[in-house]
Amino acid sequence: MCLIITVIMLVLAVQNLMLSHWLIGGVQLLIALGFLLLLIRNIRITHCERNGSCDNFCMLPNRLTKLFKKKEE
Numbered sequence: 001m002c003l004i005i006t007v008i009m010l011v012l013a014v015q016n017l018m019l020s021h022w023l024i025g026g027v028q029l030l031i032a033l034g035f036l037l038l039l040i041r042n043i044r045i046t047h048c049e050r051n052g053s054c055d056n057f058c059m060l061p062n063r064l065t066k067l068f069k070k071k072e073e
Contacts, residue, residue: 001037006032 009032016025 002035002042006035006039009035 009028013025013028016028018022019025
């Protein structure tokens, strides 16, 4: 799903930037880059789960999950 959205938003961003629609193209480019980061994060987590050992390869997802951790009441 992330791959499909990334490709679609990237194509739309390039088209809008070529037509000089800077604001719309910029927003679509940011959305595409956001979904690309989510895609890379999912690939890294899956790689760590399959290998069973997470050395330094999965440090980025751990840092991100600590930032957005749920508060316990």
